[in-house]
Amino acid sequence: MHLIFQIPELILEGGIIAVIGYTIVFTALLILYYTFLYLGKVLAWNTRRRLAQAGKLSHQETEIEVTGEEAAAIALAIFLCRDLHDDESDVITIKRVSKVYSPWSSKIYGIHTFSR
Amino acid sequence: MNARKKAITVFGIIALLVGLNFMVFQIPGIAEPVSNSTETINNSAPDGVGGIMGGIAKFISYTGFRNATPGHLIMIVVGLFFIFLAIKYEYEPLLLIPIGTGIIIGNIPFFQDGGINLQLGIYQEGSVLNYLYFGVVKGIYPPLIFLGIGAMTDFSSLISNPRLMLLGAAAQIGIFLTLIGALYLGFNMPEAGAIGIIGGADGPTAIFLSSKLANGGIINGVQTQNLIGPIAIAAYSYMALVPVIQPPVMRLLTSKKERVIRMKPPRSVSKLEKIIFPILGLILTTFISPGALPLLGMLFFGNILKESGVTKRLADTARNPLIDIVTILLGVTVGASTQADVFLTGGSILIFILGALSFILATAGGIFFAKVMNLFLSEGNKINPLIGAAGVSAVPDSARVVQIEGLKYDPSNHLLMHAMAPNVAGVIGSAVAAGVLMSFIM
Numbered sequence: 001m002h003l004i005f006q007i008p009e010l011i012l013e014g015g016i017i018a019v020i021g022y023t024i025v026f027t028a029l030l031i032l033y034y035t036f037l038y039l040g041k042v043l044a045w046n047t048r049r050r051l052a053q054a055g056k057l058s059h060q061e062t063e064i065e066v067t068g069e070e071a072a073a074i075a076l077a078i079f080l081c082r083d084l085h086d087d088e089s090d091v092i093t094i095k096r097v098s099k100v101y102s103p104w105s106s107k108i109y110g111i112h113t114f115s116r
Numbered sequence: 117m118n119a120r121k122k123a124i125t126v127f128g129i130i131a132l133l134v135g136l137n138f139m140v141f142q143i144p145g146i147a148e149p150v151s152n153s154t155e156t157i158n159n160s161a162p163d164g165v166g167g168i169m170g171g172i173a174k175f176i177s178y179t180g181f182r183n184a185t186p187g188h189l190i191m192i193v194v195g196l197f198f199i200f201l202a203i204k205y206e207y208e209p210l211l212l213i214p215i216g217t218g219i220i221i222g223n224i225p226f227f228q229d230g231g232i233n234l235q236l237g238i239y240q241e242g243s244v245l246n247y248l249y250f251g252v253v254k255g256i257y258p259p260l261i262f263l264g265i266g267a268m269t270d271f272s273s274l275i276s277n278p279r280l281m282l283l284g285a286a287a288q289i290g291i292f293l294t295l296i297g298a299l300y301l302g303f304n305m306p307e308a309g310a311i312g313i314i315g316g317a318d319g320p321t322a323i324f325l326s327s328k329l330a331n332g333g334i335i336n337g338v339q340t341q342n343l344i345g346p347i348a349i350a351a352y353s354y355m356a357l358v359p360v361i362q363p364p365v366m367r368l369l370t371s372k373k374e375r376v377i378r379m380k381p382p383r384s385v386s387k388l389e390k391i392i393f394p395i396l397g398l399i400l401t402t403f404i405s406p407g408a409l410p411l412l413g414m415l416f417f418g419n420i421l422k423e424s425g426v427t428k429r430l431a432d433t434a435r436n437p438l439i440d441i442v443t444i445l446l447g448v449t450v451g452a453s454t455q456a457d458v459f460l461t462g463g464s465i466l467i468f469i470l471g472a473l474s475f476i477l478a479t480a481g482g483i484f485f486a487k488v489m490n491l492f493l494s495e496g497n498k499i500n501p502l503i504g505a506a507g508v509s510a511v512p513d514s515a516r517v518v519q520i521e522g523l524k525y526d527p528s529n530h531l532l533m534h535a536m537a538p539n540v541a542g543v544i545g546s547a548v549a550a551g552v553l554m555s556f557i558m
Contacts, residue, residue, distance in 0.1 A: 039396075
């Protein structure tokens with residue numbers, strides 16, 4: 001017994017488009033992946049080189065990457081240290097105000113003045 | 117209300133609508149518009165009492181009550197349902213409110229007999245809605261939306277862990293399998309391509325591609341149906357239903373052990389990398405798939421505006437007022453394009469079924485590929501396969517779903533930042549796929 005399974009031409013064509021299309025999408029993102037994988041490495045190498053030239057990087061230190069969490073922790077620490085409070089002189093003085101008169105409770109402006 | 121009840125409500129109402137649609141189109145005569153005899157449209161000058169009566173008759177023949185068909189009423193109920201979903205469950209309210217209202221606007225019945233053009237409907241030349249719809253038909257709105265998305269998106273998580281880009285590529289399997297499914301169900305090649313893109317889970321991309329491939333014109337020698345409305349509605353509906361569709365697939369394809377995998381925290385990304393990414397991304401992706409230029413060009417342009425740091429005003433405009441204006445116009449016109457006589461067809465139902473399948477396949481594709489990647493990754497570098505589900509695009513809802521699912525199994529394992537990487541890669545992947553389909557089919 002022969003089992004003949006014939007795929008309609010249009011579906012076959014669709015299958016070919018699907019395979020090639022999927023491969024192209026994968027290739028595009030694969031190229032982006034490798035580009036940014038190596039770009040990150042090149043930039044890290046460049047940073048390490050500049051730090052070494054400036055004498056800020058010891059030979060033992062190889063890891064210069066900072067995670068987002070560490071960066072957030074450092075930023076919070078700096079904020080708490082510097083920006084949370086105003087700088088104050090800590091000297092509290094009471095100054096006598098030269099103008100002692102204030103009309104806020106003056107009886108001459110009361111409504112009874114105009115009652116007659 | 118728990119997710120199961122939500123799912124039952126949503127699918128129950130969809131099933132009811134499908135049933136109603138089936139009944140309407142099976143009973144002969146019921147789908148046809150109420151006949152308007154041309155005698156009532158007498159344009160002769162009024163003549164005394166007879167003229168007044170004729171005017172009243174003419175007015176009545178022009179009312180929505182006189183011209184209503186069951187199809188109009190069904191579509192108005194669908195519009196109300198969208199508004200209900202947006203308000204009650206907050207499913208993509210920024211989209212579902214304009215689309216739901218647009219559906220009501222587009223399905224207010226009016227006199228259309230005898231080829232008279234009152235310049236009211238979205239498909240009538242010269243109407244205000246028709247002018248606004250021009251932005252959909254010519255694919256103008258989607259690139260503008262992409263500009264805003266680009267100006268909003270932070271690609272840091274993707275740059276810090278570029279291998280997650282592959283998950284965004286893997287999830288595009290939904291597009292290509294749906295293409296084959298649509299061909300199998302009898303759609304022609306351009307229509308199948310447009311339907312397939314629903315699997316990209318990206319509304320603007322779906323509208324862009326359907327406006328090119330299934331706009332009712334002749335594409336590559338093949339007469340196509342106008343499927344922009346059904347495809348857009350399906351894409352946005354399923355995007356809104358991502359919290360309902362994805363979790364069961366995620367649970368089905370992953371083990372408990374896999375769901376609690378902790379990933380390495382992403383490294384901090386320098387400003388230089390953030391600037392280089394959109395420039396290189398633009399050049400590389402559009403060289404490979406020039407068809408995606410309108411979408412990816414604008415996406416990366418928006419991101420350059422954001423990351424350059426010197427065009428804050430332009431970036432603010434792109435990500436706030438501009439995208440809001442375009443979202444309003446896009447939502448309401450896409451909604452209005454679902455005029456019953458164009459939308460309520462057997463084809464639309466098939467598109468909805470294929471759309472649901474494509475979302476499931478795309479989710480499964482992303483998760484499965486994450487599991488495959490784990491086979492080659494060392495301990496400590498493994499990927500939590502749940503984040504593969506975010507590769508379907510649907511920014512940022514699918515990433516949010518991953519975070520919620522992850523927290524269910526480990527309340528201290530936050531996957532959101534990791535999931536954003538395949539999520540934005542999915543946007544790039546679906547745009548590239550759209551470009552590829554255009555170049556193959558057009």
